[in-house]
Amino acid sequence: MGTGHSHVHGSTAPVRASRASRLIIVLIALALLAGTLVGLIRLWPHSSDVPRSALLAPGAELLDATVTDVPDTTDPSTSSTVTVVGRSAAIHDESIQVEVTPDVMASLHEGDRIRVLSIQDAAAAIGDDEEGDNVSASPQEPAAPIYTYFDHQRTIPLALLFLAYLVVVAVVARGNGLRAVVGLAVGVAIVVWFLLPAILAGEDPVLVALVAAGAMIFPSVYIAHGVSIRTTTALIGTFGGVAVTVLIALVSSRPAGMTGSDEETAQMLFGADPGISLAAVFLTGVIISGLGAFNDVTITQASSVWELRAAMPDGSRWEVFASAMRIGRDHIASTVYTLAYAYIGSALPVLLLASTIDRSLLDTLASGEIAAEVFRTLVASIGLVLAIPLTTAVAALLASTPSRRREARVGIEERLARY
Incomplete structure (x- = not known):
């Protein structure tokens, strides 16, 4: 059985959730969608509320x-x-x-x-004349x-690279890949048109991040993978991972000294807008940075559970859950070090500079920008790890085959006939 990041969508047998389970999962998804829409309407910034500054000084x-x-x-x-x-x-x-x-x-x-x-x-x-004498009128x-x-x-090289990316996605992943690109485009639009302006307009960055995360998750999941109980299960698992990440970040950021002011860009932002909370902006970044990984693992786990249920229709929910978690544990391991390596690659100049300073490894990891990224990676990884069993449990409860439901009804009818 393969264990990795592949998202399997084929099925050897028709698999459906029970009617009551489907109703519950749909109601939860609708509640999350309603909350997201209300948040977007309530927090959507007016252009007049967003501060603007000129890129260049007069004469430049x-x-x-x-x-x-x-x-x-x-x-x-x-x-x-x-x-x-x-x-x-x-x-x-x-x-x-x-x-x-x-x-x-x-x-x-x-x-x-x-x-x-x-x-x-x-x-x-x-x-x-530096003495203030009359200057010639000539x-x-x-x-x-x-x-x-x-x-x-960089416009032309990046545009060509993007076109190459679209071609590769279209050839290899076909419709699924192109739909994922559309979902990504919607998510980027939410960041540009809602997340950034709302924070600059003075709204609570953490609340804005939660609403933006919901607005990004729905199109990313449903456009790329279609509307179904399976994808809705993954969506709920993603929301669960985001909720855990937010709680851990809120509880641990102050004791860990995450002020958000360690980066030079953050200091420039505070100079342009002294009223902004850099600590809250930092937490916003922690929330948004984990969305992609959350979607990856929850979609994979939901698909794994449905495929396992189709392959073992007579197995109990616990057996399906345990089998899927064996896949999940491998996925946890690979995703955790993926996050860590991604940080090492993006922060290589900072790490190189820090390595030239004569101090211990622990002091280096606990200082400035490095500590902020370590915190971000650890918090996102905890949310990621907990999202996997949550998604797996929900999927194991929902996934059932028609044959099992028929056998259950026959068993009930036989027991009733005895009385």
């Missing part, structure tokens, strides 16, 4: 350019400029020098498309702009 402009010459040196820190040719109208086909920091210089190559920040040289516009020549590196242009 972003221009497109292509790198034509990078200094040939083994020490990028000895050079501070590269030559580019302008692509935007203001500098079209113009060869200019762009200031670049050493860390960016080390990764620049000829042909790279970059974005250049053009700033007027304020120092050139200052008069020569017209001043426009100050020469200063060009500095702002960012790489």
Whole structure:
């Protein structure tokens, strides 16, 4: 029997839940959906409530350019400029020098498309008389702009990569894969149009995260896997895992010192909006980060239970549960280290920097950004582990075959006939 992340949807026998069980599971799902919709209506932000700030200061402009010459040196820190040719109208086909920091210089190559920040040289516009004497009324020549590196242009490469992703998904996973992409798109839209604006508008980040999680779970599960008792069971298991994650995060975040202010980006966010709670924003990230893994394990477990019930129609619910949990335990092991390795890969620069400091491993793990990610991984993993037996138990109670129901009715009729 395979144990992994595969989601099996075929069936060797028709499997249905009892009418009462189906009614209960549908009512629970409808209650969760109703709560999500009420939360969306109640917390949906108005555009006027979301603070906005300009990307650039007055007089600054972003221009497109292509790198034509990078200094040939083994020490990028000895050079501070590269030559580019302008692509935007203001500098079209113009060869200019762009200031670049050493860390960016080390990764620049000829042909790279970059974005250049053009700033007027304020120092050139200052008069020569520093004592406040009368300045000549003769017209001043426009100050020469200063060009500095702002960012790489990534739109076209990312678009091509996304198209390649869609092609691979369509060829390998076909309709199921494309439906999953649609569900993902809906989830991303919830983040962009609801989660982020609602937090910036001053709503409680944790409450917003719970509503957003519900709004993301429903389309992700039902669009990708269809509407059925099986997928509804997985959805309820996912909600259970999210609930456990929220409770553990709320209880343990303050004792663990999770202030949410360790990252530089969080500090910049607080500078832009001093009224925001960075600790609550951190908890929001903990909740959202576990959704994908929760959906993965709950869908797999629900499918496993239904397939096991079809393969062993005479087995008891406990036997089906125990068999499915053997699959679940392998899934737990693989998913837990998947989360840990994903963090190690994304936080490699932080880990490299921390490894240069002479201190113990425990002190390193308990410091700053590393401690925040360790906390996030542990809390999400606990919720993930507990979501598996919850989903398995619910599925084992719901999954039954027509033959078993007929045998049960015959047994009842025989017992009644004896009286």
